[in-house]
Amino acid sequence: MKITYTDVLVIGGGLAGLRTAVGVRERGLDCIVLTLVPPKRSHSAAAQGGMQASLANAIMGEGDNEDIHFEDTIKGSDWGADQEVVRLFVHTAPKAIRELAAWGVPWSRVKAGAHQAIINAQKVTLTERAEAHGLITARDFGGTKKWRTCFTSDGTGHSMLYAMDNKAHERGIEIRERREAMALIHENGRCYGAVSRNLMSGELTAYIAKATCIATGGYGRLWSVTTNATICQGIGHALALETGVAELGNMEAVQFHPTAIVPVGILTTEGCRGDGGVLRDVDGYRFMPDYEPEKKELASRDVVSRRMTEHIRKGKGVKSRYGDHLWLDITLLGRAHIEKNLREVKEICESFLGIDPAKEWIPVRPTQHYSMGGIKTDYRGESPTLRGLFSCGEAACWDMHGFNRLGGNSVAETVVSGMLVAEYIADFCQTPQSHIDISTATIERFINAEQAKLEALIHGGSGEDSFVLREAMEQIMMDKVGIFRNAKELQEAVEQLQELLRRSRNITVYRSKSLAANPALVNAYRTQKMIKVALTVAYGALLRTESRGAHAREDYPERNDHDWLVRTLSSWSDPEQSLPDVRYEPLDVMRMELPPGWRGYGKDLTIHHPDTPTRAAEVEAIKAAHSDRFARQKALSAALEKLPKKYQGRNERLSERFES
Amino acid sequence: MSEGRTLHVHILRFDPHLKDDKPRIETFELREAPGMTLYIALNDIRKYLDNSLKFDFVCRAGICGSCAMLINGRPGLACRTLTSKLDAHISLAPLPVFELIGDLSVHTGNWMRGMSERLETWIHTQKAPDIDRMEERMEPELAEAIYELDRCIECGCCIAGCGTIQMRESFVGAVGLNKIARYRLDPRDERSDAQLYQLIGDEDGVFGCMSLLGCADVCPKELPLQSQIAYLRRKMVQIGK
Ligand SMILES: Cc1cc2nc3c(=O)[nH]c(=O)nc-3n(C[C@H](O)[C@H](O)[C@H](O)COP(=O)(O)OP(=O)(O)OC[C@H]3O[C@@H](n4cnc5c(N)ncnc54)[C@H](O)[C@@H]3O)c2cc1C
Ligand code: SF4
Ligand code: SF4
Ligand code: FES
Numbered sequence: 001m002k003i004t005y006t007d008v009l010v011i012g013g014g015l016a017g018l019r020t021a022v023g024v025r026e027r028g029l030d031c032i033v034l035t036l037v038p039p040k041r042s043h044s045a046a047a048q049g050g051m052q053a054s055l056a057n058a059i060m061g062e063g064d065n066e067d068i069h070f071e072d073t074i075k076g077s078d079w080g081a082d083q084e085v086v087r088l089f090v091h092t093a094p095k096a097i098r099e100l101a102a103w104g105v106p107w108s109r110v111k112a113g114a115h116q117a118i119i120n121a122q123k124v125t126l127t128e129r130a131e132a133h134g135l136i137t138a139r140d141f142g143g144t145k146k147w148r149t150c151f152t153s154d155g156t157g158h159s160m161l162y163a164m165d166n167k168a169h170e171r172g173i174e175i176r177e178r179r180e181a182m183a184l185i186h187e188n189g190r191c192y193g194a195v196s197r198n199l200m201s202g203e204l205t206a207y208i209a210k211a212t213c214i215a216t217g218g219y220g221r222l223w224s225v226t227t228n229a230t231i232c233q234g235i236g237h238a239l240a241l242e243t244g245v246a247e248l249g250n251m252e253a254v255q256f257h258p259t260a261i262v263p264v265g266i267l268t269t270e271g272c273r274g275d276g277g278v279l280r281d282v283d284g285y286r287f288m289p290d291y292e293p294e295k296k297e298l299a300s301r302d303v304v305s306r307r308m309t310e311h312i313r314k315g316k317g318v319k320s321r322y323g324d325h326l327w328l329d330i331t332l333l334g335r336a337h338i339e340k341n342l343r344e345v346k347e348i349c350e351s352f353l354g355i356d357p358a359k360e361w362i363p364v365r366p367t368q369h370y371s372m373g374g375i376k377t378d379y380r381g382e383s384p385t386l387r388g389l390f391s392c393g394e395a396a397c398w399d400m401h402g403f404n405r406l407g408g409n410s411v412a413e414t415v416v417s418g419m420l421v422a423e424y425i426a427d428f429c430q431t432p433q434s435h436i437d438i439s440t441a442t443i444e445r446f447i448n449a450e451q452a453k454l455e456a457l458i459h460g461g462s463g464e465d466s467f468v469l470r471e472a473m474e475q476i477m478m479d480k481v482g483i484f485r486n487a488k489e490l491q492e493a494v495e496q497l498q499e500l501l502r503r504s505r506n507i508t509v510y511r512s513k514s515l516a517a518n519p520a521l522v523n524a525y526r527t528q529k530m531i532k533v534a535l536t537v538a539y540g541a542l543l544r545t546e547s548r549g550a551h552a553r554e555d556y557p558e559r560n561d562h563d564w565l566v567r568t569l570s571s572w573s574d575p576e577q578s579l580p581d582v583r584y585e586p587l588d589v590m591r592m593e594l595p596p597g598w599r600g601y602g603k604d605l606t607i608h609h610p611d612t613p614t615r616a617a618e619v620e621a622i623k624a625a626h627s628d629r630f631a632r633q634k635a636l637s638a639a640l641e642k643l644p645k646k647y648q649g650r651n652e653r654l655s656e657r658f659e660s
Numbered sequence: 661m662s663e664g665r666t667l668h669v670h671i672l673r674f675d676p677h678l679k680d681d682k683p684r685i686e687t688f689e690l691r692e693a694p695g696m697t698l699y700i701a702l703n704d705i706r707k708y709l710d711n712s713l714k715f716d717f718v719c720r721a722g723i724c725g726s727c728a729m730l731i732n733g734r735p736g737l738a739c740r741t742l743t744s745k746l747d748a749h750i751s752l753a754p755l756p757v758f759e760l761i762g763d764l765s766v767h768t769g770n771w772m773r774g775m776s777e778r779l780e781t782w783i784h785t786q787k788a789p790d791i792d793r794m795e796e797r798m799e800p801e802l803a804e805a806i807y808e809l810d811r812c813i814e815c816g817c818c819i820a821g822c823g824t825i826q827m828r829e830s831f832v833g834a835v836g837l838n839k840i841a842r843y844r845l846d847p848r849d850e851r852s853d854a855q856l857y858q859l860i861g862d863e864d865g866v867f868g869c870m871s872l873l874g875c876a877d878v879c880p881k882e883l884p885l886q887s888q889i890a891y892l893r894r895k896m897v898q899i900g901k
Contacts, residue, residue: 037716037718037724037726037769038768038769038772038773038814040724040725040772040813040814041718041719041724041725041726041769042718042724043718043719043724045719045723045724045813046719046721046723046724055795094791095791095792096791097795098789098791098793098794098795099789099791101789101795101796102783102785102787102789102791102795102796102848103782103783104782104783104846104848104849106798106803106804106806106807106810106846107795107798107803108800108803108804108807109797109798109799109800109803110800111800133797134797134798134799134800135794135795135797136795137800152803152807152810153804153807155807155810155811158723158810158811158813159807159810162810163783166776166781166782166783167782169773169776169777169781169782170780170782175773177769177770178761178767178769200677200761200762200767201677202677229718229719229720229724230717230718230719230720231718263695264695264697264720266720266721267721321694340804344723347722348721348722351722351740351742352695352697352721352740352742353695354742467707467711509711510711511710511711511712512710512711512712514675514677514678514712516675516677516678517675517677517714517761517762517765518712519706519711519712519713519714520706520711520712523711649792650792651792652792652793652794653794654794658792658793
């Protein structure tokens with residue numbers, strides 16, 4: 001039996017996991033990172049579009065600050081987000097980007113003087129300020145009042161991830177590649193690490209740690225078509241779920257991105273529309289202004305995806321053998337711009353569609369993209385029900401995005417959450433509660449259980465084929481748990497998934513019998529896990545009888561704050577049960593900085609919460625009493641006091657200079 | 661018309677973890693579908709014909725560098741390769757040089773990490789940034805030039821295509837030299853040319869390169885490897901004098 005001890009075990013080597021590792025190392029703790037793939041291959045590398053931070057350097061970002069970023073994020077979330085967490089986030093995002101600048105990310109910079117841009121399909125001239133020359137610039141993204149999305153040409157996530165991984169090398173952080181966390185080791189409501197499988201040799205090892213942090217990314221691969229990488233399978237969520245103790249939050253909150261290419265689902269970045277690209281229908285007609293006269297193509301993602309689907313349903317889609325699609329037209333941006341700032345898009349169009357996007361329109365349709373739901377944590381990143389288990393990045397639901405995430409807020413979240421959660425973990429490791437108090441007999445029990453499961457899959461009799469179950473699950477999610485949802489389909493989805501779950505308990509790996517590197521074995525045990533996670537999504541969606549953000553119920557079109565201003569919490573207390581346990585946690589209107597209101601899209605159908613008018617009046621009074629924005633914010637919420645001391649300082653901007 | 665062709669995929673297979681397994685070529689036949697890439701083809705083979713076939717894909721969009729292999733003898737990204745652009749007989753083999761995990765899967769990660777630790781591919785600076793304050797300025801053109809070199813995805817194609825490395829295992833390859841060029845360009849990295857010379861001023865570095873440029877031909881990101889290596893060599897020759 002192999003046991004390795006460390007202070008902090010980080011599961012996941014994407015942006016969130018690596019930043020957490022760097023942070024705890026800086027606080028003097030030992031740390032091991034487990035990852036399925038070399039960290040630089042993590043899905044974070046695929047983020048082409050950018051990272052939001054309110055630097056206010058570009059002329060179209062002038063006047064931006066934390067408060068505006070805060071409002072955009074809360075509105076974007078359809079008031080589903082945790083407002084304290086969002087406040088911590090918007091305050092730390094500028095620091096995160098500046099830290100990355102120092103660590104080597106070649107952020108695109110402001111160039112003083114006039115340049116051409118496309119806004120609302122019109123050529124306009126923007127003049128950048130001389131004083132901003134050489135500072136980090138930003139582009140427009142959906143759902144934001146200011147141009148706030150910072151980027152590196154066409155490869156933001158790539159550059160960020162490389163800088164971060166290099167930082168981890170510099171700090172000598174131990175990274176174990178091709179290691180898969182198989183189960184969390186826990187006892188009496190306390191998490192002590194994980195059993196991990198070496199994907200090359202098959203060897204099982206127990207990693208025992210004071211604190212364990214899951215940063216395994218999203219669960220997009222529950223759907224057959226998704227923009228997500230092949231390893232975004234929700235395994236981290238399943239690890240938490242299978243403890244029976246930890247909870248998942250808002251798993252039904254799933255974002256569909258408007259512009260993935262047809263048929264393979266590879267993303268073309270929101271930067272295409274941010275930079276001026278438009279959507280067209282079968283007649284070449286630009287339809288978004290009819291639906292959303294103000295924000296048009298740059299309405300929030302969930303809104304654009306629904307409008308596109310509506311338009312296709314009206315018969316305005318372009319027919320293809322893979323189903324109907326629409327067109328993304330970026331020809332109006334010109335070749336020079338495309339080849340520099342959207343080169344990745346160009347490469348994708350050439351390699352996967354065989355077209356030239358400077359001349360031809362791109363076939364697109366809304367496609368699963370982002371998992372707002374995740375492992376439920378408090379603002380410190382810790383599970384409220386399983387001590388010592390932390391989570392951050394896309395895997396977590398500390399709840400920054402509520403029911404819809406803004407483009408560019410996710411890579412920002414990965415880094416910010418890594419910075420903050422690392423500090424809270426380090427604080428935790430200094431308390432007596434963090435002591436490791438688990439017997440080797442218990443550890444052995446966890447390893448043996450995993451070994452037994454693997455052997456049962458390999459040596460079992462004539463059971464089910466996991467590839468078949470997996471495909472069936474993906475199809476159910478595609479057909480019945482999509483952009484528009486209704487009780488009938490969701491009910492069917494839940495029942496069919498329950499049936500798949502039952503069958504998945506009897507999977508056999510045929511032919512390929514190795515316990516070492518063996519893709520069939522991997523598919524078998526992951527399928528068992530994924531079906532459970534899919535059930536939390538489908539069941540949560542069925543129960544939530546309202547529409548909020550990306551969760552759109554055709555049978556309940558109104559956002560219902562009166563009954564549903566709550567976070568869904570799912571757990572799986574008994575391994576034999578076929579549905580998750582679900583309970584709800586209310587969001588406290590009386591503590592909101594921005595009381596629930598209307599997002600400004602379509603008709604306002606909101607059924608309000610009884611506390612909303614009271615809190616709105618309070619907030620108005622506080623705002624009237626303070627002209628200084630910092631004093632006002634402090635009077636509205638004490639959130640910033642929760643920040644680690646080192647991150648409490650204000651952020652300098654051209655318009656808010658520090659005295660030197 | 662490529663639609664409906666029968667593809668014959670010849671794969672070099674070997675599982676070092678299985679006792680008695682020997683390298684061999686196995687052929688799989690499958691029907692070509694429109695828009696089919698090698699990612700789709702290999703997954704179909706795994707799903708329907710042989711579930712033990714090992715290969716690596718992560719992003720399946722030409723972004724992450726996981727899926728490099730020899731495609732008809734030439735290093736390339738499998739996910740970005742449309743079968744319609746290939747003959748009906750396709751031969752696939754793992755990248756050479758790297759440790760073999762099994763079939764088409766190789767351990768590029770630990771090779772790259774070793775290279776990175778050796779060349780210290782990170783910003784070396786004495787300054788601790790004050791992240792509350794405005795970031796240091798950088799000329800927009802310089803940021804772009806750095807990004808141009810930062811685009812390497814560590815896929816390993818240049819290593820597989822390199823003549824030097826076949827003879828000198830410790831050669832850092834075009835990928836390594838490009839990284840040095842990238843940090844050299846970056847004013848945030850305070851290392852001097854003399855310090856860089858310590859890292860690459862020998863046969864394992866810039867003087868090992870025979871300028872045959874196998875690397876530049878196969879780099880899927882079309883990095884300017886040729887000009888960067890030549891420039892670096894000139895600079896290093898000056899230091900060495
Ligand atoms: C195509 C695309 C484009 C995007 N563009 C943008 C954008 O422009 N701006 C933006 O803000 N956001 C964007 N996003 C979203 C953003 O990229 C992700 O949300 C974010 O990068 C997730 O980072 P992460 O660190 O949480 O997880 P990931 O980067 O997904 O990393 C997960 C890590 O966990 C590891 N792992 C998983 N399971 C296990 C296990 N069981 N054991 C061990 N290790 C495991 C993996 O190996 C990996 O290292 C985009 C997403 C997609 C799909
Ligand atoms: S030019 Fe140098 S690095 Fe490139 S393939 Fe030839 S020997 Fe290798
Ligand atoms: S230099 Fe090019 S070929 Fe070599 S690893 Fe980087 S991207 Fe791949
Ligand atoms: S799978 Fe990422 S480059 Fe091919």
